[in-house]
Amino acid sequence: METLSKRSASDVTALLKAVSDPTRLMMMKLVETNPYCVCQFVEMFGMTQPAISQHLRKLKQAGLLKENRSGQWRFYSMNKESIHATLLLDILSHIDDSDAQLQALRAKEKPVDCI
Amino acid sequence: METLSKRSASDVTALLKAVSDPTRLMMMKLVETNPYCVCQFVEMFGMTQPAISQHLRKLKQAGLLKENRSGQWRFYSMNKESIHATLLLDILSHIDDSDAQLQALRAKEKPVDCI
DNA sequence: TTATTATATAAGTCAAAGCTTATACTTTGG
DNA sequence: CCAAAGTATAAGCTTTGACTTATATAATAA
Numbered sequence: 001m002e003t004l005s006k007r008s009a010s011d012v013t014a015l016l017k018a019v020s021d022p023t024r025l026m027m028m029k030l031v032e033t034n035p036y037c038v039c040q041f042v043e044m045f046g047m048t049q050p051a052i053s054q055h056l057r058k059l060k061q062a063g064l065l066k067e068n069r070s071g072q073w074r075f076y077s078m079n080k081e082s083i084h085a086t087l088l089l090d091i092l093s094h095i096d097d098s099d100a101q102l103q104a105l106r107a108k109e110k111p112v113d114c115i
Numbered sequence: 116m117e118t119l120s121k122r123s124a125s126d127v128t129a130l131l132k133a134v135s136d137p138t139r140l141m142m143m144k145l146v147e148t149n150p151y152c153v154c155q156f157v158e159m160f161g162m163t164q165p166a167i168s169q170h171l172r173k174l175k176q177a178g179l180l181k182e183n184r185s186g187q188w189r190f191y192s193m194n195k196e197s198i199h200a201t202l203l204l205d206i207l208s209h210i211d212d213s214d215a216q217l218q219a220l221r222a223k224e225k226p227v228d229c230i
Numbered sequence: 231t232t233a234t235t236a237t238a239t240a241a242g243t244c245a246a247a248g249c250t251t252a253t254a255c256t257t258t259g260g
Numbered sequence: 261c262c263a264a265a266g267t268a269t270a271a272g273c274t275t276t277g278a279c280t281t282a283t284a285t286a287a288t289a290a
Binding site for chain 2: 005006007008009010012013016017019020021022025026029086087090091093094095096097099100101102
Binding site: 021048050073 | 249
């Protein structure tokens with residue numbers, strides 16, 4: 001874990017690019033507290049499965065996500081060992097938990113079995 | 116000044132989009148401490164004047180910059196009254212001051228009169 | 231006033247980003 | 261083994277973004 005020292009500007013830019021998309025920012029806010037699988041995100045965001053997978057790939061390539069396979073499902077959660085974790089958590093902490101978009105997403109969350 | 120309360124997700128996304136470009140992130144890091152005019156940035160970044168102006172326009176439209184006219188020059192500085200100021204300062208604080216790119220830019224800084 | 235300097239804006243180009251549909255891969259259940 | 265479900269990847273389309281050149285605007289200097 002290298003969360004205490006400061007980062008190069010290009011490291012910071014890479015993180016910002018990864019989360020400057022509204023879908024991906026919301027994804028990171030959601031996985032901050034719980035893991036989600038692709039099919040859950042598909043339901044919550046109302047996007048096609050490839051679109052969701054492509055966003056998750058970008059976040060994973062930026063080192064922000066951990067992947068956990070369980071049966072047919074792949075669960076994604078925040079990689080808190082990322083060199084970006086401190087800054088990312090800082091950014092996410094500025095988002096109001098009562099944000100309408102965020103609450104709308106959470107309202108659509110379903111347990112994996114029921115989908 | 117509304118820097119204490121939390122922001123909507125779309126507000127945060129707007130800020131992140133504004134500073135997720137390497138040139139604009141550096142600009143904000145620079146104007147955090149000093150005002151700069153367009154011609155100084157042109158020298159420092161080695162970009163054309165319209166390219167610099169267009170980046171500055173984006174930052175201004177996001178509410179991150181204050182503009183101060185002095186003679187033929189327009190000086191830009193950080194708008195610390197922006198609703199984004201707290202988060203922006205947080206982000207900038209994660210950039211190492213000894214970052215090579217940043218130091219290279221500062222090395223090219225010249226007083227306005229001498230350009 | 232006229233020329234010069236600083237800056238903004240407009241229009242066009244090219245590459246990147248986000249989406250779509252189609253298809254491949256992987257795991258589970260019969 | 262075979263079908264179905266979950267996920268990834270490939271290819272194509274469309275929009276956006278960062279740049280370029282050309283031009284307009286504004287302030288100063290001669």
